[in-house]
Amino acid sequence: MTDLSGTARPNPSRSRDRAGRRVGYGEGRQALLRAAVRVVARRGLRHLTYRAVAQEAGVTHGLVVHHFGSRDALIEEALAYAVRTSVSSSLLEPGSGRVEDFAAGLSELVEADPDLQAFQYELLLEARRRPELREQVRALYDGYRAATERELSRILPEDAGPALTRLVFSALDGLVLYQLTLGGAGDTDEAVGALRELLRGMAREHTEHAR
Structure with a gap:
């Protein structure tokens, strides 16, 4: 699948959550993976978009673009996160x-x-x-x-x-x-x-x- 954002990747130092707090790279990535899991679980895989994940995580749309770069990468990394979390x-x-x-x-x-x-x-x-x-x-x-x-x-x-x-x-x-x-x-x-x-x-x- 192709990238759904249609936008250039932002400067990660400018990524903030809804409250305006700066979100660190590692912290933001884990939050986005957890948000992706929730979106898929509640709405199905076809509703997994950058904007849906950003809204669920309470961060900017650009942060999702920066971390994953494509919808396929987001799906695969969310699955890898589920593997690590579930088995452990x-x-x-x-x-x-x-x-x-x-x-x-x-x-x-x-x-x-x-x-x-x-x-x-x-x-x-x-x-x-x-x-x-x-x-x-x-x-x-x-x-x-x-x-x-x-x-x-x-x-x-x-x-x-x-x-x-x-x-x-x-x-x-x-x-x-x-x-x-x-x-x-x-x-x-x-x-x-x-x-x-x-x-x-x-x-x-x-x-x-x-x-």
């Missing part, structure tokens, strides 16, 4: 090996930042149409699955394996999507509880067969 804050791998800790707080994570979760689903669908986004989207989901597999292998007497990992992660991913669109935190908590019971049963079965 994931609750899939508490590291304790205790089934009661697995996916603890999942519903609260969705409630705390629903825009970040919705953004990921928007970009997941967009990656079907734009192959250049697939690598980063795949990295996001590979990170989720790897964390899930490591924790399941702590919970279960034998390694979880890719098939069980995909099954368990897909269940959790579906719960997040359902909570974002149709359900509530209570629905997610109840389903996670049922998933934990299944994992407990699997752990007991493995142990009994090993005797």
